[in-house]
Amino acid sequence: MRSSIAVAAIGALLALAGCATDEPTTAASGSASGTPGSGTGEQSKFFVRAEYDKELALLDATATGPAGKPWEQVLNPAMVETAKFKKPGPHKVCFSNAGLNNPWRQVGFKAMQAEVDTQQSRIREFVHVDAEGKDQKQIADINDLLGKGCDALIVSPNTTATLTPAVEAACQKGLPVIVFDRGVDSACPVTFINPIGGYGFGHVAAEFISQKVKTGGKVLALRILPGVDVLETRWSAAKVAFDKAGVDVVGVEFTDGDPAKTKKIVNDYIQRYGTIDGVWMDAGAVAVAAAEAFLDAGRPVPPINGEDQLDFLRLWRDNKLTAIAPTYPTYQWRTPIIAALRILDGEPVSSPWKLPQPTITQENLEGYVDPDMPPLHYAMCGCADLPGYPQRWK
Amino acid sequence: MRIAEGRRPPARILRSRPGGVVPILVILAALLVLLTIRQPDFLAPPSLMSFLGRSAPIILLAAGQYFVIVSGEFDLSVGSLVTAQVVVAARLIDSEPSRTWPVIGLLLAFGAAVGLVNGLVTTRLGVPSFITTLGMFLILVGAVYLWSDGAPKGGLTEEFRRFGRRAFEDVPLVGRVPYALLVLLAVAGLAVLLTRSDFGRNLLAVGGNPRTAELSGVRVWRAKTMAFVVSGLAAAVAAILIGGYSGVSFQAGAGLEFGAITAVVLGGVALGGGRGSVAGAMLGALTLETLFALMNFYGVSGALKSTAQGAIILLAVAVPSVRSSSR
């Protein structure tokens, strides 16, 4: 009965013509085919071969831009004109953030704030709104920011597909929109900034482990959560690599990012299979726990990958692991501020703006292990030259 | 919410007399048989010892939760309390061995204090414990993120971590005995003693029928507050073991409150209070852990695990209650 009332209510309200609407006219035509903003292809339920090929090609590309400042470098630049956004400063820059709910985002956001500090003379006000990991809050946040007279809007979407309509609505207000980390299914933002992406991450780690493990070797894949676009691409690329190399992936388990759960899973797999020859992970959060499970069982740690978090890098060095750490660098948080100011100056920027995505290997490990920073700090923060370093990140 | 199961006429309670440990023992035995079929060496001493050691924290939490639930309340704050304790410990110890013992003392005091606040707000201010402890959950998670600026700092020492991670090696017959298992046995013994004490009996009476308990001279508020303090202390001990087992992380305690409550209910303790035993609660937790191990050994797909877990919990709780009510 309630439902019939509700349906009737919707029907009646639909009939109300001439009301105001916030809906962008082009919204919800979510087909992603070939739009530059779709980034890592993360919105797709299925593996997108073209995106995968593109990312793998980028792994070998040479970056253009100032040396030693990877956050200003671009892989395969494709410049776009931004003259129409030119405006006298100082500016009000607004940022709709998907969330600050993990150390990666915390480290990155601090880099972004520090970048704003260095640009103090040019940025009059920096408004930050945290969506707390909720799609619907971020949609409301973006709408809210549009009423605040921002000169440029930076968006780090919580989910690609679901934030697309809101970002399109923002584009239509005429202010420059810059998207980073995850993309949106629309060409309307001035640029989309991110490193190479999830396919690159998953591929690098899986290739390394496949090489170290002989054909038929037993590999355990540990993933954080299902249904998270950036993590899905990492796994799908790894799957391609593992299938090609002919290793035996004995298990794909979800850890929820919980180190205790991770140790239990690894323990049970060691007991079940006698030996595990390699461990692949889609993120570094529980890499230390996985390695410890082997150490505590009195076994050598097999070839394993982590990320650029310092706890893993230290364990790697101290225990002489056979390891690799592909990264999804947090220095990308600096780039949107730089891009926003360039756009407001009317200077051309690359769209998409692909940043280099370095990999930490045995050869360059020493350069990244920093004994003074906290265990969950990301080595690839590109923050050593920023105001407040290192205290801001401690 | 049907927390108020205790309102049922006492006659029914006497008649069906559930809360015994027989059903949970049957389930546990069945799971163990399935496990040994798949992995014959699972019950061999080294593997069994390490399994019991790693299960100790959730068993401790279930024991603590038992006291709260049997008194007719809930403690939803234990998971966030564990997280808070682990993060606090890492930051305070900051890899400095000499601080290990003072910090352990502090953690126990912190756990007791959180329990005390939960208990007093619930009993003296009359806030339902679901809301009190939900509020405490929000406050603790928010506060610990705020305090650590979103990323855990510092580090745990080997002295601290050994309780959850290391073992007595070369013990005759069994090989190695994890420290966590010894902690578990000690606390479990204490818990059983506590249920046999006046406090334990009063708690059952309070959960069964607070009014009758009050009339027969039990100070209901004091008994319930004590139950929350016990739960907070159990969470502190669990946090020390979890921090030791797997190190510092914001995920250290995530979801443990639901795990503990589920374990307690599996163990035949009635939500709403008045019925059940602490042994049942601890067996319930052990059963849950066995179930997770079983799924690992049978290679149940990661994503389907929650379905299996949900189905087994519903069956395990529904079947005995349907049988007892049709009797």
Next chain:
Amino acid sequence: MSTALPLPAGRTAPGVFVALALTLAAGWLIVTIDGGRLFSQPTIVSLLHVAAGLGLVAVGQTLVIIGGSLDLSVAYVISLSTLVTAQTMAGSDGALLPAVSLTLAVSAAIGFLNGLLVTKARVNAFIATVGVGLLLKGFLDSGYDGPAGETAPALVRSLGYQRVGPVPVSFLLLLAVAGAAWFVLARTRFGHHLIAVGGDPEVARLSGVRNDRVLVTAHVLCALCAGLAGIYLASRLGSGAPRVGTEGLYDLESVAAVVLGGTALAGGRGGVAGTIGGVLLLASIDAIFNQLDVDAFFKQVIRGVIIVAAVAVYARRTLRKAAF
């Protein structure tokens, strides 16, 4: 049959509105001093959108809680509903009605299952709905690796983004649903029975109420409300999202909103008006903190304190009343 029943709408309902008014007044003052504007159109629209999503769930939650039960599976029902809606529609307006009907049917079936577990299988509501939630979680985790489907453009235009002045259509939908729920509680036999069952199941049974049937109906209505919230979110997001319900913490937030609105968690007392007040209060706190750019973790601490404090105030009032 329904003699001597307590007032259907909770007496404490005005309390939450006083709190709401005070919060908004204080918030306006602080935001203005800070140099912002709390009552600008975009802010109000955002606030009402947040309230609409949470409100739809909370109205349903109110019904089961008044009946002495609880539904912790709503977050997963919402996620599932967005997917059923968006995938059935597949971007075509023609499939609007079938998709909405199918979504509501699926939600109702889950509510029915919850109701049966609570009544016939005598599983405690907490465990029953957490268990059903786990079943749904497994289905969502194994079946979806991200957003899927596409909501019909007509629904996105109307329910998702249309508004009348500063009031989104979705908030009007919430008011309509809340009005219907109020009517059901206050004016129908089912409503009186529900309150009786929540107040004292034994007395209700003895006075001829069919407790099980009443509770199952309440669970179905609650799941239907969660289904509606899912349809609304699908219209807002443009597609189905397998994690939207859990990310939004709709399970615990809806219980908090209901309790803030003065409904007793033990059942038998409370009303929908208070719940709407509770939802608006939570949404206003959000909006104010947003304007002030307050740290999300600090906000969470404040939320926890407000929820406990508000309920403590209600409880004190009840205790004092009982003393006379």
